[in-house]
Amino acid sequence: MMVAASAQNLWAVETKVLRDDTFADFNQGESTGTEILAEGKLRIGPLPRRLARTDDAIAWKAVLDRYDKNIFVATGHEGKVWRVEPDGKTELWADLEEVEATALAVDFTGAVLVGTSPGGKIYRVAKAGKPELFFDTKEQHVWDLIFDRDGVLYAATGTSGKIFRIRGPNNGEVYYDAEATNVMGLAFDGEGKLLAATQGKGLVLRIQRAHVATVLYAAQEDECRALTVDQEGNIYVAINSARTSALFDKLREERPSQVVQAPGAVATPTPSTRQADSLREALASMTSTLAGLGGQSSVVRIEPSGFASTFWNAPEAPIHALIADPSGRGVFVAAGSKGKLYRLEGDTNYSLVADVEEQSILSFTLHNGEIYFSCANRAAVYALSEKTTTSALFASRPLNAGCIVAWGNFFVEGDHTTTPGVQIELRTGNTADPSDKTWSEWKEAKQVGANLWNAGNPVAQYLQYRLRLQGTKDIPAPVVDALQFLYVQRNAAPIIKSVKVEKIGGEAPAPSSQQQPSSGTSRPPDGAVQPRPDSGAAPRSAGALEALVASAMGREGAQPQSQPAALGAASNSAKFTISWDASDPNGDKLVYRIGIKSDEEQLWKFLEKDYTSNRYTLDASLVPDGWYQILIEASDRPQNSEDTAASASLISRRFAIDNTPPELTNLSARKVGTNRWEITATARDAISIVASASFCVDTEDTWYALLPVDNIFDAEQETFRFTVTPREERCEHVVRIRVTDREGNARVGRIILSDNQSVKNK
Template sequence: MKRRHAAVLWATILLASSQAWAVKTSLWTQDSPEEFLTGDVSGVTVTSEGQVLLGAAWDSVVTHLPEVSQIWSMAHDSKGRIYFGTGDQGRIYRWTKGSPPQLLWKTGSSEIMPLVIDANDDVYAGGSPGGVVYRITARGDTSRYFDTGEQAVWSLAVGKNGTVYAGTGSRGRIYRITGPGKGSVFTETRDLNVLALAWSKDGALLAGTSSKGLLLRIEPDGTNRVIYDSGAEELRAIAVLDDGSIAVGTNRGSTGSGAGAGAGAQAGGGAPGGLGIEVTPAGGKCGVSLVEPDGSARLLMAPPCEFLFSMIPGEGRSVRFTTGNPAALFRVDASRSYGLLGATESKQLLGLLRAGKETYVSAGNAAALYWLGTGFGAQGTYISEAHDLRSVASWGEARISRSGGGEVLWSSRSGFSKTPDDGWSPWSHEVPTKEFAKIESPPARFLQYRLRFRRGPGDPPVVSTVEVAYLQRNLPPSIASVTLYGPENPYFEGGPEYRPPQISQSFPNGMKVEYSLPRAGPRPVSDASAAWARGIRSASWEAADPNGDVLRYKLFIKEDKETAWKTLADDLDDRAFSWDAESFANGTYRLKLEASDAPDNPDGTAGTTERLSAPFLIDNVPPRVENLRTTSRAGSAHGRTTVTVSGIAIDADSRIARIEYSVDGGEWKQLFPDDSIFDSPEERFHFDVPDLLPGEHAITVRASDSQRNVSVGKIIAITR
């Protein structure tokens, strides 16, 4: 959902005299299919062009079937009567317009998943578990037509000669059934379940499988080949279009074909407050692909529904398909133009049936049968999601961009819970929309609007944009953390240039010497060579504003023994600051950060927040190297002497972090204290300088504290 901030001339000024409200008008904008698809629809369509318009009329024609959870499948006979199979009781019903449904048979199976009717109006149904094909003749006679011996019958198809084909699981076999009790294995699919069967334009049998998600073509002799590998777990639905192309519906998860139909169908539920649908090119849990006659295939649509259940051809090169969790009916065509045609309170829309010019949709949890009319209905309703403004807000006006005839009525309600309940305000009075509509709901954190479409002369009404202007109650910023970085954090050569790449020095005699610093790439600066960096202290912080306001920062500093805060920096817009701490005396300090949303709020209404840092040490005094002493003994070579040097490194405030020595200006060599660990402000040390030649030797000891302050001590050793 987009959240745009703008200074809008058309917004009504709300509570301008109150100091509790922000000064910046914000917009909640819906103008794309992804945004509109988060709402609930009834009798309206949401298109891939980001339009909401009147759709076909919906009517529930069958509801409240006792002990029935799902209506899985439907078929119609030559008289226009609708037959449907159900779960969890495995019943077969017949429904005629204007009459209640008639129970024809309690089969004994738990689920009647597929159901087809042949040219003689005989009804065939597949049961699971049990793998039985049932038949109800046109005269009403019932029989167990054929027992496959498999766990389940997932799909059925009737050939032109009346032969029945049954797709089964869990050995992935298709049976050809020629009469009562007469049948055999027609083909082995080399997969677990055959979930869908259909006839191609040239008369070949098509099959969709799980768990490999394959589309197979089966020739009359039973040989089969893969014509499309979906990459999904299930290829659940097949629709053959007039031009011979094949649309398929897939699921990345199982709808329950592996472990019983009811389990998958009943899992989960729709997102509260709306469909929560975001249509993406790829990556959803279910999808629709198109396989062209030349074998090429492409994804048309992948809404992130939990399951796709059924599919039928639509007008031209389009299909309609049903989904579960959320329960929705979609349309998509070969150009990837799509529309949400409807949604229900049931958790799944399971079956689709085209009966002449009419379309029927079946549902599960709760079981229902819906009639879908042709053309545009007389009226419909769109209800937005319950939009979270993140804080209490007051409303301006809504701008509705619409076209077409008829009328669109606006109303709204508001509340303080994510899901609308009795604690919300009632729906406001409906007002006709021209370009603007006044929002009459009381201030709250959540807002929901309703658009009621009514058809009139000419084209149906179309809404393409809804913008809601609001003012949030101004909330103070929040500071999550203030972090200090001192000289113990290593500096690097390269990257930001803290010192020039070349320096020069002039002497009184006119000579000038230039020094070039090494450029061997970023490397840590040694403790001893980082004198230029020892005084640098840096702080960074994480802060945010719940209203999305621009923030400004002030930084203060105080030593623990002081009583007044001193300003270190003012009017900062970055979330980091560095300063030279060498002008501060040794001691333990804290920073105080103040964040303000004043740039987006007038004087007297801005919110501020403060946060203290952890204590940190400033130490600009180097350690001392004291009590240097030497003792001598014979070296390992004739005429050589080994000298042992001992001493102590002491610092007033920091721990000693490093001790090194050099002999006669040579290379620095690191050594450890006597207790082997640098953990205190006082460290004793000793070391051997082996095999010195006779003469005078300058032995230099360098000590560094944890703040990178450095001092040097020297002792002269004379060997003979």
């Protein structure tokens, strides 16, 4: 039961700080024209420019027609190829029977070669709307297409891992069998040798000539996804632990069967209705699956000398594509599922240069210093100029103070971070989603010092900031190193979820070994239920019924122990562990008061007043018998002033402290036959139920269990009636009776049997 939780409507003493100053911090935001550096800086960067967007789900590949600067885009899941003119005008160039157009290349005439999946066909499209079958690989997928200097086409395929060399229409052969599941990417090195990246074995191959290759790199991961070569001959390869080609595993099962045609006709696989429906169902979820592949990804650099090393570990996975920076500054990499484009110059020298609306960037193409890339969800094509813009926008992730707080001033650190080069807007809310309509509108913050800005003292749990960076010939381009926001929490009372009181000793001790009757001892007593040897151990819970059943069936539960003390009482004092689950919403340190009170008392008696642990041991031998409760009171006063400190308390459930053995009364014996007596006794305990009873005759070592007359231990008073027949017939016998309460306190009494009298002793 919660007793109290008190706190005045005041703010806490300690001012706290939330900082954004690392790449990981800024990478959770959204940027337009803002470059995020690895060391955790923001600056104006290149601005991605969307050229076109279609209703297709995914743009697998984009290539540039170098003659008239049109861009061709291969899309899914309708197998379409689009032509995008420099002004953004789009034209449907080909509508193929296959569901995915996955690879593109442009020949020297300007015709487009299109690789498809599933089915593994390659089409040539010289004019809009007129695709012609160029070559059938008989494979499942065509992953990449590339022309060499002589105009010979090479095709990377799956799922048999073959590379085809195609010299003309229907004129091709296997150039190299990689013996992998898929060949994912192709490129040429500085000497004109074909390079291949495989999935299934994770290899980078240099193919010297037909059917002869050298392994340049063997990855521990499953997939080498894409390749690029820079101006110095360094090879960069994308490594993924998750297989992007796994998206097509279901499609493999649904490939149409080859149909039989008349002699001379061209056989064309035609999907059945079921196959077509299944294909579209698989493809409908493909794009979302692409965004959730996850895993670990990296870029490996292979130098011309053959030395290979990890160039970059991606902050998100998978890596879909990469291309050498035309300026010679490294390589551009598309990674993750949030439209992020990175520029790498080394493992610790990299930056995020673009953050587009679409989920994934899947391919690159290059022309005259400009990089073009295609995206998924939805299909789109962008251009990224090396030239930086004059302005940029960055919106942070929502900063979470953990509870409702009062936001104060904030600091902006960096170079040239004053107005008008930097403009800052803020908005606040009490939900994690800033698009929630309950959030405030954007409000411009005012600069009140060299690096100090005023937030306007909003009261909310979440805060989001938006930076506008500007740089011209008259305004130096700003570089933001860090932002730190000061806030103070409303002091909330501590929370105590539970208080537990657990006994850690005091139960009747468990026996160490079975004691067998020695020769010459008495026979087992008579009775409705045959008693068994017993230690006198008390059940720890309401298990008397189990003991009754075990006894009735002749099973031995608790093992007999060594003979107890001959006569008298034995208290079994226990210790109790008191533990509690307490926390402070503000994260303040807590101190505790621990109180105890019996049912008969009105006021709490405090055992500790400035206790810092959440566990306490109570020695029950120092406490009188009775029913008790524990009070735990938590206070946050170590980190708050006397006026603002808050407290809460919780009371435990009632528990018994019982250090006194049961009373054994009304011992009497009645002779009922030759060498045979009926014995009656009553056991009573003031606090606990009587939990077990046993007896022995004369000098026996074995104690026999007794059951009360009602056959169950379930009350504070129990009556026993049993008969004994000593093994030896003599004029006097001694019967000892042991009774134990649930807390393990035991008393032993005796009765002396003779032919003429019975003597009662406690």
